[in-house]
Amino acid sequence: MGVKSENMEGKERVMKLGGSLLVPSVQELAKEGLSKVPERYVRRDHHHELDSSFDQNSPQIPIIDLSKLSSSNFKASELQKLHFACRDWGFFQVINHGVEKSIVERVKKGIQEFFNLPMEEKKKFWQTPEDIEGFGQAFVVSEEQKLDWADMFAMIILPPSLRKPHLFPNLPLPFKDDLEAYSVEVRKLALKILDEMVEALGMEEKEMRELFEEGWQSIRMNYYPPCPQPELVNGLSPHSDAAILAVVLQVNQVDQGLQIKKDGFWLPVTFLPNAFVVNIGDTLEVLTNGIYKSIEHRAVVSSEKARMSIATFCGPKSDGHIGPAPSLINPQRPASFKTISVAEFYKGYFSRKLAGKSYLDTIRIQND
Ligand code: OGA
Numbered sequence: 387m388g389v390k391s392e393n394m395e396g397k398e399r400v401m402k403l404g405g406s407l408l409v410p411s412v413q414e415l416a417k418e419g420l421s422k423v424p425e426r427y428v429r430r431d432h433h434h435e436l437d438s439s440f441d442q443n444s445p446q447i448p449i450i451d452l453s454k455l456s457s458s459n460f461k462a463s464e465l466q467k468l469h470f471a472c473r474d475w476g477f478f479q480v481i482n483h484g485v486e487k488s489i490v491e492r493v494k495k496g497i498q499e500f501f502n503l504p505m506e507e508k509k510k511f512w513q514t515p516e517d518i519e520g521f522g523q524a525f526v527v528s529e530e531q532k533l534d535w536a537d538m539f540a541m542i543i544l545p546p547s548l549r550k551p552h553l554f555p556n557l558p559l560p561f562k563d564d565l566e567a568y569s570v571e572v573r574k575l576a577l578k579i580l581d582e583m584v585e586a587l588g589m590e591e592k593e594m595r596e597l598f599e600e601g602w603q604s605i606r607m608n609y610y611p612p613c614p615q616p617e618l619v620n621g622l623s624p625h626s627d628a629a630i631l632a633v634v635l636q637v638n639q640v641d642q643g644l645q646i647k648k649d650g651f652w653l654p655v656t657f658l659p660n661a662f663v664v665n666i667g668d669t670l671e672v673l674t675n676g677i678y679k680s681i682e683h684r685a686v687v688s689s690e691k692a693r694m695s696i697a698t699f700c701g702p703k704s705d706g707h708i709g710p711a712p713s714l715i716n717p718q719r720p721a722s723f724k725t726i727s728v729a730e731f732y733k734g735y736f737s738r739k740l741a742g743k744s745y746l747d748t749i750r751i752q753n754d
């Protein structure tokens with residue numbers, strides 16, 4: 387992933403944000419019918435049991451009905467619900483979101499076909515040691531580091547000038563066009579949600595728009611193969627997303643996968659049909675001066691079924707700065723974070739391995 391840093395001799399120079407070590411395809415590995423997970427994937431630092439209080443009656447992340455936000459009768463109460471969801475959960479599902487169902491269905495189909503391409507085809511899209519785009523895993527910084535039980539495909543979508551010639555333009559048709567249409571729709575959805583958040587927070591609209599409108603957008607498609615010992619691995623290590631907002635679509639129906647850290651426990655998210663799961667990224671936590679929270683989450687895997695998802699990340703403009711919005715700083719709520727350049731922020735994020743939310747602590751200001 388790159389950030390445009392400056393113009394040199396009329397050409398855009400792309401600043402690299404760090405690479406990731408090359409890793410084998412877990413999808414291929416899983417086809418070998420192993421009875422045990424190779425050592426490089428075995429975690430000894432956690433166990434997957436959920437707290438016993440989480441059962442069928444467990445709390446679920448809030449559900450926001452987007453159509454209610456444009457209805458005079460329901461607006462006020464739904465906006466308040468959104469505000470609490472962002473403040474107390476950092477995660478919610480959106481229903482009646484207005485994204486055309488046929489586009490979503492086409493992208494779901496395309497993703498399944500894409501991961502099922504023969505390895506020879508997929509190699510053209512594989513990561514190189516200098517780059518975290520393409521097939522592979524992000525955040526692998528040492529040969530000793532444990533790996534996640536997943537293959538990922540990451541790619542920058544916006545600005546178009548940062549698209550890698552061997553990735554987006556080379557996708558098979560009609561997947562390329564479907565993904566393009568999907569990305570436009572998800573961006574509209576993200577903007578709609580952010581506008582509502584601005585209203586709920588009583589923030590200046592331009593503070594959000596300035597950062598978002600020329601901001602980057604990327605996707606990550608995740609493929610979590612079935613695993614012979616699912617309780618020993620991570621599908622996706624615990625992390626919070628660096629972006630402003632993340633919009634996640636589960637591609638196939640699997641009951642268990644995404645989990646969020648809620649009050650110290652891992653809580654499973656049950657994706658509703660035709661819904662998107664939306665979560666607050668670190669950048670939005672900083673921008674809202676800590677009022678909205680990015681939440682640690684992870685993916686677990688099953689012994690039976692492969693699971694696929696696609697996450698769309700909307701980030702800030704690359705030559706901007708990230709810091710608390712001035713309209714949300716006051717004597718009762720002094721700035722909780724330093725203001726730093728976007729380039730510096732993401733460079734730090736992408737050169738570390740995923741470690742929960744610890745990265746935000748590096749710019750946190752201790753107010754007592
Ligand atoms: C991610 C992510 C969740 C999922 O890609 O950052 O959190 O359900 N994905 O795959």
Ligand code: NI
Pocket residue numbers: 625626627632683697
């Ligand atoms: Ni995530």
